[in-house]
């Protein structure tokens with residue numbers, strides 16, 4: 001048995017072959033995400049239900065985010081990490097009251113109880129939700145809601161004299177991910193036998209964040225330091241754009257690491273702890289890690305999609321068994337994420 005800590009308690013990974021387990025990660029075509037035909041949307045929801053309950057990870061193709069946006073995002077990420085250490089430290093996350101910004105190489109510890117003092121072989125740059133990053137909002141009429149959890153905004157942007165177009169590119173990508181996430185959540189609702197609009201009111205000012213990640217080659221030849229140690233994500237779900245360097249691995253219930261190899265023009269979606277909680281455990285928040293053993297630089301851009309921080313969430317009505325067993329106390333989203 002392997003034990004992994006998540007935001008909703010300790011998770012035990014079973015050994016042995018488990019029926020319904022996975023050895024590869026499904027690829028789901030999102031062409032019908034907006035189809036006017038309910039039967040086509042339902043068929044897509046069924047595929048997503050299978051992936052979320054059995055694997056917790058799936059690739060998406062025909063997701064609607066233009067390839068040039070994705071390419072520009074990766075170029076911007078490379079340009080950011082190519083800045084000098086001193087320059088990057090001007091955006092150090094410790095300078096933001098929301099902990100958004102730059103985290104230097106080896107600056108982040110994984111869970112100390114599980115991994116000792118080993119630090120991750122990666123550097124990152126984080127941003128959180130801001131009005132300009134939401135395609136359904138207007139800077140002239142919308143303002144952020146009151147924020148008792150102090151989680152929105154606080155972004156530290158390099159200006160155009162440092163990195164021309166960086167903020168514009170990142171916000172365009174963030175908006176595209178946010179629009180796609182809202183649509184995907186409607187499909188999740190269908191998959192869970194809920195009204196398609198069930199979640200809409202939960203994601204009006206969604207608790208989203210995104211990060212740029214750089215995993216350099218191993219510092220010492222032959223060393224196998226993780227870029228990010230085994231963990232689960234804690235929001236509803238993550239949309240990940242990876243470059244062409246394979247390093248992401250996903251743990252199945254038989255304790256095998258399944259590589260999520262990069263597939264051109266796809267993104268990777270994975271369920272987070274929050275969605276797992278919301279579905280009473282029906283949707284799997286699957287353990288994953290990143291180890292770059294390729295000798296090349298690897299870049300990735302996850303977008304973490306969560307609900308409004310002031311939303312109160314309890315296990316969904318269609319996910320509470322009739323016995324009532326498995327019902328959990330309601331939680332405030334911001335409390336869990338803070």
Ligand SMILES: O=C(O)CCC(=O)C(=O)O
Nearest residue numbers: 213233242248290300302
């Ligand atoms: O870089 C990747 O492929 C995954 C990153 C990840 O798992 C995370 O940031 O939570």
Ligand SMILES: [Fe+2]
Nearest residue numbers: 231232233288
């Ligand atoms: Fe992750």
